[in-house]
Amino acid sequence: MELAEWLIAPYEYTFMRRALASLLIVSLVGSVVGTFVVHKGLAASGSGLAHATLGGVAIAFVNGASVALGALVAAVATALGIGYARRTSRVSYDTAIAIFFVSAFSLGILVISRRQTYTPDLISFVFGDILGVSQADLVGELILAVVVVGFVLAFYRELVMVAYDPAMASAVGVRTAFFEFSLLVLIAVAVVVALQAIGIVLVTATLIIPPATASLLSRRISRIMAVSFLIGAASSLVGLYASFHAGVAASPAVVLTATAVFAVVLLATSLRRTRLPAAAAAE
Amino acid sequence: MASDREHADTRRRLALEVSGLWAGYPGKPPALEDVSFAVPEGEMVGLVGPNGAGKSTLFKSILGIIRPLLGEVRVFGNPVSETRADVAYTPQVEEVDWEFPVSVHDVVLMGRWRGSRPFRRWSREDRDAAEGAIERVGLAELANRQVGELSGGQRRRVLIARSIARGARLLLLDEPFAGLDAAVEYDLLAILDELTDEGCSILIATHDISCVASACHGACCLNRRVQGYGPPADVLTEDVLSRTFERALVPVGADREFIVAEGEGTPGRPEGG
Numbered sequence: 001m002e003l004a005e006w007l008i009a010p011y012e013y014t015f016m017r018r019a020l021a022s023l024l025i026v027s028l029v030g031s032v033v034g035t036f037v038v039h040k041g042l043a044a045s046g047s048g049l050a051h052a053t054l055g056g057v058a059i060a061f062v063n064g065a066s067v068a069l070g071a072l073v074a075a076v077a078t079a080l081g082i083g084y085a086r087r088t089s090r091v092s093y094d095t096a097i098a099i100f101f102v103s104a105f106s107l108g109i110l111v112i113s114r115r116q117t118y119t120p121d122l123i124s125f126v127f128g129d130i131l132g133v134s135q136a137d138l139v140g141e142l143i144l145a146v147v148v149v150g151f152v153l154a155f156y157r158e159l160v161m162v163a164y165d166p167a168m169a170s171a172v173g174v175r176t177a178f179f180e181f182s183l184l185v186l187i188a189v190a191v192v193v194a195l196q197a198i199g200i201v202l203v204t205a206t207l208i209i210p211p212a213t214a215s216l217l218s219r220r221i222s223r224i225m226a227v228s229f230l231i232g233a234a235s236s237l238v239g240l241y242a243s244f245h246a247g248v249a250a251s252p253a254v255v256l257t258a259t260a261v262f263a264v265v266l267l268a269t270s271l272r273r274t275r276l277p278a279a280a281a282a283e
Numbered sequence: 284m285a286s287d288r289e290h291a292d293t294r295r296r297l298a299l300e301v302s303g304l305w306a307g308y309p310g311k312p313p314a315l316e317d318v319s320f321a322v323p324e325g326e327m328v329g330l331v332g333p334n335g336a337g338k339s340t341l342f343k344s345i346l347g348i349i350r351p352l353l354g355e356v357r358v359f360g361n362p363v364s365e366t367r368a369d370v371a372y373t374p375q376v377e378e379v380d381w382e383f384p385v386s387v388h389d390v391v392l393m394g395r396w397r398g399s400r401p402f403r404r405w406s407r408e409d410r411d412a413a414e415g416a417i418e419r420v421g422l423a424e425l426a427n428r429q430v431g432e433l434s435g436g437q438r439r440r441v442l443i444a445r446s447i448a449r450g451a452r453l454l455l456l457d458e459p460f461a462g463l464d465a466a467v468e469y470d471l472l473a474i475l476d477e478l479t480d481e482g483c484s485i486l487i488a489t490h491d492i493s494c495v496a497s498a499c500h501g502a503c504c505l506n507r508r509v510q511g512y513g514p515p516a517d518v519l520t521e522d523v524l525s526r527t528f529e530r531a532l533v534p535v536g537a538d539r540e541f542i543v544a545e546g547e548g549t550p551g552r553p554e555g556g
Contacts, residue, residue: 154401
């Protein structure tokens with residue numbers, strides 16, 4: 001098989017084109033939001049919000065409502081709950097996250113357990129089903145992506161100020177609480193965007209691995225976001241080829257490709273770093 | 284360098300005037316009771332007190348973040364709600380996330396923030412002001428560094444540059460000298476001195492009593508209430524400081540210029556004994 005043919009073959013199928021489009025949207029949103037997640041240590045929140053969606057997904061599913069909408073409502077509600085718990089100090093932050101997410105996840109399992117039949121649609125939310133992304137899913141993802149990226153662009157200065165120095169930000173009049181809650185809601189929405197394609201279990205990867213890799217290469221937020229998107233997009237392509245040609249599940253293939261990139265960059269940058277003092281001494 | 288100015292000159296404009304201020308948080312006893320003092324324009328006043336004395340409540344009141352229960356705060360004669368652009372706040376260095384991927388220039392630009400308007404970007408004027416402020420504090424060569432790469436003294440200077448870039452006439456500094464060695468502290472004080480010479484007014488919360496004694500024009504000792512306020516030489520006495528810190532403090536040194544807590548770190552009696 002010729003290389004060109006090997007490269008083009010997957011995208012002769014509509015479901016593969018949709019899968020790629022979906023993963024590009026996921027990479028974009030994951031990079032923009034994930035840069036804050038990585039640098040504010042919010043990985044646990046991302047993972048918690050992802051698991052919490054199962055409650056909403058299950059309830060929407062048994063009631064014949066939109067599953068994506070159910071996920072969105074559950075994620076945003078949990079984000080607000082986490083944000084509230086964070087502001088009141090009676091329970092520690094990660095304890096609050098854990099309580100919220102295991103409860104919502106349990107609710108999901110409880111609701112599903114009442115159904116006697118096998119529920120493949122729900123399973124696809126847990127493990128992701130990139131190849132099953134529909135036209136409607138794609139439109140929904142796109143709308144949410146525009147909202148997330150639009151919000152970050154609109155309030156970039158404020159989000160950065162609150163992340164860097166909340167005390168000064170509130171002193172000059174930035175609505176610190178609003179932007180802290182906003183960030184959690186952005187994470188919730190980013191999780192929902194990636195849910196259909198990547199699945200509850202792996203969704204945090206899209207928020208963590210590409211931005212963490214990019215952070216090894218740059219120390220400016222805007223550049224981290226851009227590099228992260230490129231890494232996410234490249235991992236998506238490689239993962240989809242692996243899935244198509246080697247017949248493996250796509251979402252773990254994408255995640256593991258990103259992990260491999262992270263490992264290589266980590267190794268390369270630590271080699272460079274250990275060499276630095278020697279270079280400085282030679283000067 | 285401080286006491287040669289006429290502190291009692293009441294004709295001098297007041298940058299900050301706190302009168303009869305009671306402030307605190309709902310459901311708790313007031314953190315500040317009947318606090319009155321002032322910072323005259325172009326002067327540096329040291330705010331001295333133990334942890335939990337109400338210093339941060341006072342700062343929040345001056346910044347308009349919390350509202351007084353009683354009394355009032357005026358900045359250049361105006362209520363605080365109208366004076367946000369005139370006040371710049373420098374938090375304690377620990378309150379800032381130094382690992383966050385922003386450069387020195389990015390941080391100093393934050394001082395220029397004047398209100399949320401979606402999609403707003405920094406203007407040419409903002410960038411020029413930031414560059415000028417960075418130069419003022421001697422960090423021009425580090426302007427593009429990520430802030431986490433800076434030393435402790437440089438980090439303080441970034442935060443002060445941010446306040447300068449704001450163009451504020453009243454600077455509030457929370458513990459700017461904590462953890463600095465004497466030489467770095469001296470450099471920082473030189474910058475603050477220059478600022479007061481240019482007409483800036485500074486309120487500085489610090490545990491460093493000797494710095495207040497030597498560098499500030501005025502001192503305010505706070506522990507819920509004002510325990511003493513006036514020229515440092517009059518205020519920083521054994522009596523006032525003991526009341527402020529609620530423990531016996533002993534002046535030591537040839538001119539009794541240093542003050543230590545009795546039984547703790549006293550020369551010849553190591554701690555832990």
